[in-house]
Amino acid sequence: xxxxxxxxxxxxxxxxxxxxxxxxxxxxxxxxxxxxxxxxxxxxxxxxxxxxxxxxxxxxxxxxxxxxxxxxxxxxxxxxxxxxxxxxxxxxxxxxxxxxxxxxxxxxxxxxxxxxxxxxxxxxxxxxxxxxxxxxxxxxxxxxxxxxxxxxxxxxxxxxxxxxxxxxxxxxxxxxxxxxxxxxxxxxxxxxxxxxx
Numbered sequence: 001x002x003x004x005x006x007x008x009x010x011x012x013x014x015x016x017x018x019x020x021x022x023x024x025x026x027x028x029x030x031x032x033x034x035x036x037x038x039x040x041x042x043x044x045x046x047x048x049x050x051x052x053x054x055x056x057x058x059x060x061x062x063x064x065x066x067x068x069x070x071x072x073x074x075x076x077x078x079x080x081x082x083x084x085x086x087x088x089x090x091x092x093x094x095x096x097x098x099x100x101x102x103x104x105x106x107x108x109x110x111x112x113x114x115x116x117x118x119x120x121x122x123x124x125x126x127x128x129x130x131x132x133x134x135x136x137x138x139x140x141x142x143x144x145x146x147x148x149x150x151x152x153x154x155x156x157x158x159x160x161x162x163x164x165x166x167x168x169x170x171x172x173x174x175x176x177x178x179x180x181x182x183x184x185x186x187x188x189x190x191x192x193x194x195x196x197x
Contacts, residue, residue, distance in 0.1 A: 002113065002120050005096070005129060009036040013133050014099040016141060033145035039128035042143045042155040044197075049163035050131060052191035054170060055088040059123060063089045063114035089114050092130045131155075135173045136166065150178050164188040 001010075016032065023030035039047070051058045057065050065087050086094075093113045098106045117126060136146035143155035143166075151162050158166065164185035165178035178185075 001097070002117055006121055006125060010096060010129070010133065013096050013141075015095045015133075015135055018099040018101075019135075019139070030139060032139045032141065033149060034141040035144040036132045036142065037144045037155060039124060039131070042128075042131050043158040043163060045160045045163035046143055046147075046155060046158045046166060047127065047131065048192050048195070048197040049160070049167035049188055050170065051088070051127075052195055052197070053164075053167035053188045054091070055086075056191060056195065058088055058127070061087060063087060063118040064111075087114075088130050089117055089126050092126055092133065093117055095133050095135070096129075134170060136169055137173055137177070140173075160189065160192070161185065164192070 016034070020030055020032070022028075055065065065085065090110060093110050094100075094106075097113065098110060121129070132142040132144070135141055136143075137149065140146050140149050143158075146166055146169075147153055147155040147158050147162075150166065151158065162178070165181045167188050168181035168184040169176040169178055
């Protein structure tokens with residue numbers, strides 16, 4: 001499937017299927033919004049905001065950010081983790097193949113696929129896939145659907161503030177809304193400035 005993902009845009013993911021099943025089990029209506037668009041049709045503001053928020057060393061690592069993992073582990077020991085240690089590549093592999101459930105077995109399988117994804121797909125395709133597959137709210141998948149749902153415009157037209165607010169939703173997409181993300185979006189904007197964006 002990873003080889004196919006180099007050229008073929010995935011019609012669904014493990015997370016999409018998981019959410020459909022959850023809705024069916026709980027008897028809730030489920031409406032999915034998902035439109036895959038090329039990376040060139042996603043605002044650089046949104047690309048930069050997501051990298052700044054989720055994986056600031058995205059272009060420097062080969063799938064695992066050992067520095068971020070070390071910091072997350074130290075924060076866990078102190079009982080106050082601020083950010084996770086997962087990279088965009090790790091999150092993409094998890095979203096595509098494993099869903100949101102946490103287990104050591106899943107982490108092991110995910111770890112074996114991350115270097116393969118980096119090798120086969122390359123950074124630009126990984127970013128394109130991630131921005132199109134990531135969950136941005138109930139039934140909202142990908143930058144295009146999120147931009148239209150929250151701001152009424154295509155992903156290409158998202159400005160810096162909107163981009164930072166959308167990126168701020170990603171750690172908890174079923175609980176957070178962009179309009180409530182004042183503090184965290186300011187942190188993301190500052191990270192973007194520090195990164196030269």
